[in-house]
Amino acid sequence: VMKGMPEFVKIVEVGPRDGLQNEKNMVSTDVKIELIHRLASTGLSVIEATSFVSPKWVPQLADAKDVMKAVHNLGGIRLPVLTPNLKGFEAAIAAGAREVAVFASASESFSKSNINCSIEESLARYRAVTSAAKALSIPVRGYAFCFSITRSIHQIFPL
Known part of the structure; x- marks a missing residue:
């Protein structure tokens, strides 16, 4: 192992x-399920399968329950789902999720545009999710968004 380099890197698809x-364009539930199965066949060990969000805000993921019920027993694959609030967490658990993720933004404007609340409000929501998860021994992964990209990636990183 090189000095200063981690011994392990966790890849989450x-x-x-x-x-x-x-x-x-709406992607059918069957295609989403097939995508997860194909990704699993590549050897990935962690695949974030879907998100339990309001279909009003993210219509593409309105079938989260059906997707999760179809894939939650893939052997040896961890399938966390994004749960932005307690209602989403409860729906995820009812659909068979055994691991969840929460996310926060480092920017007030991105937090409001992405999850329709302030950073402080989002953290209160996540405390409720993590408390409920802890009571059920459900692992929680958290991650943060630092900014919103409004320019082409090629403008930021010339290729």
């Missing part, structure tokens, strides 16, 4: 959630 949530 988020395509079935983050990659699909902004697609303009």
Whole structure:
């Protein structure tokens, strides 16, 4: 191991959630399930399967319950789901989720545009989710968004 380098890197594939949530054309539930199965067949050990959010805000993920029920027993694969609030957490657990994720933004403007609340409000929501998860021995992964990209990635990182 090189000095200063970690001995282990955890890769979390988020395509079935983050990659699909902004697609303009609706992706069928069957295609989402097939995508997760194909990703699992590549050897990935952690795949963020979906998000339990309001269909009003993210219509593409309105089928989260059906997707999770279809894939939650993939052997040896961890399938966390994004749960932005306690209602989403409860729906995720009812659908068979055994691991969840929460996220916060470092920017007030991005927090308001992405999850429709302030950073402080989001942290209160996540405290409720993590408390409920702890009571059920459900692992929680947290992550933060630092900014919102409004320019092409090629403008930021010339290729």
